[in-house]
Amino acid sequence: xxxxxxxxxxxxxxxxxxxxxxxxxxxxxxxxxxxxxxxxxxxxxxxxxxxxxxxxxxxxxxxxxxxxxxxxxxxxxxxxxxxxxxxxxxxxxxxxxxxxxxxxxxxxxxxxxxxxxxxxxxxxxxxxxxxxxxxxxxxxxxxxxxxxxxxxxxxxxxxxxxxxxxxxxxxxxxxxxxxxxxxxxxxxxxxxxxxxxxxxxxxxxxxxxxxxxxxxxxxxxxxxxxxxxxxxxxxxxxxxxxxxxxxxxxxxxxxxxxxxxxxxxxxxxxxxxxxxxxxxxxxxxxxxxxxxxxxxxxxxxxxxxxxxxxxxxxxxxxxxxxxxxxxxxxxxxxxxxxxxxxxxxxxxxxxxxxxxxxxxxxxxxxxxxxxxxxxxxxxxxxxxxxxxxxxxxxxxxxxxxxxxxxxxxxxxxxxxxxxxxxxxxxxxxxxxxxxxxxxxxxxxxxx
Amino acid sequence: xxxxxxxxxxxxxxxxxxxxxxxxxxxxxxxxxxxxxxxxxxxxxxxxxxxxxxxxxxxxxxxxxxxxxxxxxxxxxxxxxxxxxxxxxxxxxxxxxxxxxxxxxxxxxxxxxxxxxxxxxxxxxxxxxxxxxxxxxxxxxxxxxxxxxxxxxxxxxxxxxxxxxxxxxxxxxxxxxxxxxxxxxxxx
Numbered sequence: 001x002x003x004x005x006x007x008x009x010x011x012x013x014x015x016x017x018x019x020x021x022x023x024x025x026x027x028x029x030x031x032x033x034x035x036x037x038x039x040x041x042x043x044x045x046x047x048x049x050x051x052x053x054x055x056x057x058x059x060x061x062x063x064x065x066x067x068x069x070x071x072x073x074x075x076x077x078x079x080x081x082x083x084x085x086x087x088x089x090x091x092x093x094x095x096x097x098x099x100x101x102x103x104x105x106x107x108x109x110x111x112x113x114x115x116x117x118x119x120x121x122x123x124x125x126x127x128x129x130x131x132x133x134x135x136x137x138x139x140x141x142x143x144x145x146x147x148x149x150x151x152x153x154x155x156x157x158x159x160x161x162x163x164x165x166x167x168x169x170x171x172x173x174x175x176x177x178x179x180x181x182x183x184x185x186x187x188x189x190x191x192x193x194x195x196x197x198x199x200x201x202x203x204x205x206x207x208x209x210x211x212x213x214x215x216x217x218x219x220x221x222x223x224x225x226x227x228x229x230x231x232x233x234x235x236x237x238x239x240x241x242x243x244x245x246x247x248x249x250x251x252x253x254x255x256x257x258x259x260x261x262x263x264x265x266x267x268x269x270x271x272x273x274x275x276x277x278x279x280x281x282x283x284x285x286x287x288x289x290x291x292x293x294x295x296x297x298x299x300x301x302x303x304x305x306x307x308x309x310x311x312x313x314x315x316x317x318x319x320x321x322x323x324x325x326x327x328x329x330x331x332x333x334x335x336x337x338x339x340x341x342x343x344x345x346x347x348x349x350x351x352x353x354x355x356x357x358x359x360x361x362x363x364x365x366x367x368x369x370x371x372x373x374x375x376x377x378x379x380x381x382x383x384x385x386x387x388x389x390x391x392x393x394x395x396x397x398x399x400x401x402x403x404x405x406x407x408x409x410x411x412x413x414x415x416x417x418x419x420x421x422x423x424x425x426x427x428x429x430x431x432x433x434x435x436x437x438x439x440x441x442x443x444x445x446x447x
Numbered sequence: 448x449x450x451x452x453x454x455x456x457x458x459x460x461x462x463x464x465x466x467x468x469x470x471x472x473x474x475x476x477x478x479x480x481x482x483x484x485x486x487x488x489x490x491x492x493x494x495x496x497x498x499x500x501x502x503x504x505x506x507x508x509x510x511x512x513x514x515x516x517x518x519x520x521x522x523x524x525x526x527x528x529x530x531x532x533x534x535x536x537x538x539x540x541x542x543x544x545x546x547x548x549x550x551x552x553x554x555x556x557x558x559x560x561x562x563x564x565x566x567x568x569x570x571x572x573x574x575x576x577x578x579x580x581x582x583x584x585x586x587x588x589x590x591x592x593x594x595x596x597x598x599x600x601x602x603x604x605x606x607x608x609x610x611x612x613x614x615x616x617x618x619x620x621x622x623x624x625x626x627x628x629x630x631x632x633x634x635x
Contacts, residue, residue: 003589018508018535024547026600027589081537104537109602111538207592251591251617 003028004049004119009039009065010081011057019052026112036060043069043076045439047420047432050118051078055086055093055101063093070097072445073420073431075125077118119205126203144180145328148318154181154310161308162188167260169245169305170283172312174433175362178283179243181312186239191279194238197231201252202244209252211268220269232265235278245305246286246297253298260304280305285433315357315364316401322352325361329368330380341372343379355387355408356401358437363428386412386426406441409434418445454484455582456522458514460529461493463556469571476575476612477582483523490517496531504534507544507553514551523629524585525551526578532557542577542601545584548625552581559604569608576612583614586625591618 006028010016016032023030031046033039036057043051051069055062066078080101082090090101100114144151161168162185170178179198186196204212211220215230231240242248248256259265260280264273282305291297315322326344334341348371357363371384387408409427416422424434438444457474459465465473470487478485491513496505510527518525533541533555542559545552559565559573579597591598594606596615601607614622 012536014506014508015536018506018544019537021508021544021547022535022538022541025545025584025589105534105539106537108538108541112600112602250621254617254620 004115004122005029005031005047006050006052006115007031007033007039007042007046007048008052009033009036009057009062010052010054011035012054015054022108023115026115028115036062036065039065040068041444043072044444045435047073047435048076049122050115051076053078053080053098055080055082055089061089063089063096066093066098067096072418075122075421075431077122079114079118123203123205123208127200129203144177144184145325146318146321147324148320150313150318151321154312155184157310158184158188161185163190164308165189165279166307167279167305168281168307169288169309170281170312171288171309172283172285173314173360174285174430175360175428176312176314177361178285178312179241181310182239182241182281182283185281186241186279189239189279191238195235196239196241197235197278198241198243199231200243202247206249206251209248210255213252214255214265214267215270216268217270220267224269227267230265230267232259232276232278233267233274236276237278239279239281242280242282244284245282246284246288246291250296250298253301257298257301257304260301315360319353322364323349325364326352326368329365330372333369333372337372339372339375340378341375341380345379345381348380348382348385351382351385351387354404356405358405358409359427359429359433366426366428402441405437406443409437409441410443413438413443413445452521452523454486454521454523455481456486456488456490456518456525457578458488458490458525458527460489460491460496460527460531462530463528464530465528465556465574469574472571473575473578477526477578480579480612481582481586486521488519490514490525490527493529493531496529498531499534502534504532504540505529505555506535507533507541507555508535510553511544511546511549511551514553515546515549518550522550524582526582527551527553528556528574528578529553530556543581545581547584547589548587549585552585554578554581565604572612573604573607576607576610579612583618583622586622588614588618588621588625591615593617 003026006023008016008020008030011034016034020030020032031042033042037060053062053065062080066080069076069078077099080090080093080098081104082101083104093101099118102111158181168185170181172178183196186192199212201209211230213230213232215228215233216224218224218227263277264275266273288297288302292299292302326349330341330344367386370386371380375381375384412423412426416426420431420434424431427434455477457477459470474485474487496510498505514525514527533544533553535541535544540558543552543554554577556574559570576597583598588598590600593599593615594609595611596618597610597612598614598618599610601610
């Protein structure tokens with residue numbers, strides 16, 4: 001993760017241009033909007049980390065935009081930009097959830113420190129979320145389940161590549177079980193007695209990822225009170241999974257390239273080279289070849305990672321595994337929640353088979369958990385499933401998967417009042433995937 | 448067709464307060480750093496910069512646009528130097544501004560004398576480092592958090608004095624990438 005994704009909202013072109021350029025030189029990805037209306041439209045299509053929002057604008061005011069943006073995505077940090085005369089509005093904005101306000105003109109250092117602070121907070125939040133997810137994954141997906149040809153060929157491939165020490169790149173949509181596949185490779189390799197260390201590259205800002213991966217020497221920076229081993233060192237004798245590899249910054253790409261070349265690295269602030277014995281597995285849901293073309297991913301690193309690669313199939317491509325998965329999760333959640341549920345109705349299973357599962361096995365598991373929790377009897381019924389729509393009980397005849405997906409996304413968004421975070425939770429997909437789908441299907445909150 | 452743009456043009460605006468010796472030294476340092484030809488050539492006059500009547504500072508963004516238009520065909524990049532204080536709207540000031548991955552950049556020496564009367568050598572070093580910094584932006588380099596890298600964004604003159612006049616190994620790779628990309632495209 002490198003810079004933040006920032007939307008500058010101001011009705012003055014000169015401010016958008018100058019401030020945008022300044023932020024870009026500081027390594028951020030910047031987009032601009034000239035009105036509140038345009039800002040809301042952009043926020044509907046793209047997920048921003050930070051909004052720099054002018055308080056006084058023609059049409060929708062900064063305050064109106066703030067309220068609407070926070071309603072849809074409470075995680076976005078909004079900094080209000082205000083003139084001396086508008087301080088009361090800025091205070092009102094703080095009450096409505098703005099992160100901070102800046103009185104213009106402001107010192108560039110002030111802006112820089114504020115952005116760093118926001119990025120740090122957001123990274124901490126992401127890391128907590130990642131640890132929670134990881135905990136859930138550990139308790140839910142101990143093993144990969146599937147008899148389909150698609151999954152069996154993945155299992156065969158894992159059997160064949162596990163004993164080698166080659167670097168592996170696992171591609172696939174979110175929720176398809178890339179982490180599980182990596183763990184399976186480790187378990188079946190000669191390194192199985194060694195550690196299996198996971199780093200979610202997308203969860204850390206650049207400097208934190210660097211010290212997480214490489215560790216640091218005492219005194220390397222202000223907070224480095226003691227020497228700390230990085231995950232590369234902790235993975236010695238085992239396997240290191242670099243999850244969300246597509247999210248790392250250009251600097252980290254340069255560092256990783258060196259590590260992949262000779263397995264030698266330095267702790268931050270250290271001068272002694274450390275030689276590690278680890279296998280690297282990388283996973284991504286991004287199209288890295290496209291990222292290379294766009295200039296955000298190094299081609300040389302891609303070829304180093306892509307020694308062996310395979311894709312985890314989306315659940316819609318191996319629906320024949322659904323009955324098996326349903327049975328597995330039914331027993332698992334019934335046991336966890338201590339509920340006497342032990343059957344799935346034919347109609348409920350039909351519903352599951354008809355649905356496209358955009359969030360893949362993760363969404364499926366969430367749906368089963370909910371069904372077990374809300375179900376009244378011993379049998380799971382269609383209405384217990386979050387995907388159930390009465391009009392489809394007999395199947396969405398004559399409708400394409402795309403149409404069904406659009407409708408389902410639309411109805412969940414409507415149900416949550418277009419709250420993207422909550423909708424993503426219900427759908428069992430991450431917010432960025434939901435944003436992608438909303439963009440792809442032009443799903444927008446009615447004004 | 449191979450483009451003729453291969454020179455880094457250093458363009459003093461009026462008298463930037465550097466003196467001939469320092470300007471010459473700056474040109475040498477830039478040539479050594481980028482490994483490209485340099486040319487000292489004024490492109491705009493100080494009276495062409497219109498300070499904002501209230502702030503009494505020059506808005507740097509339009510100056511960059513003018514420099515891009517006026518740059519000669521052989522200019523790969525243009526660095527302008529002025530003694531006037533620069534700003535961009537809503538920020539109190541900027542030390543310089545550059546078109547990221549673009550043609551032009553500008554540096555102001557106005558705030559380079561902050562601190563207790565810097566000696567001639569300290570002043571020279573500051574100018575060189577920040578000139579390399581702004582020019583490197585035009586080669587698509589962004590700010591670097593390594594406090595010793597020339598691409599580090601400095602919040603004070605003390606920080607400028609502490610950083611080196613070199614790129615860190617990451618930024619060096621990124622500059623090399625950009626040079627290769629330009630060579631592929633026919634420049635420099």
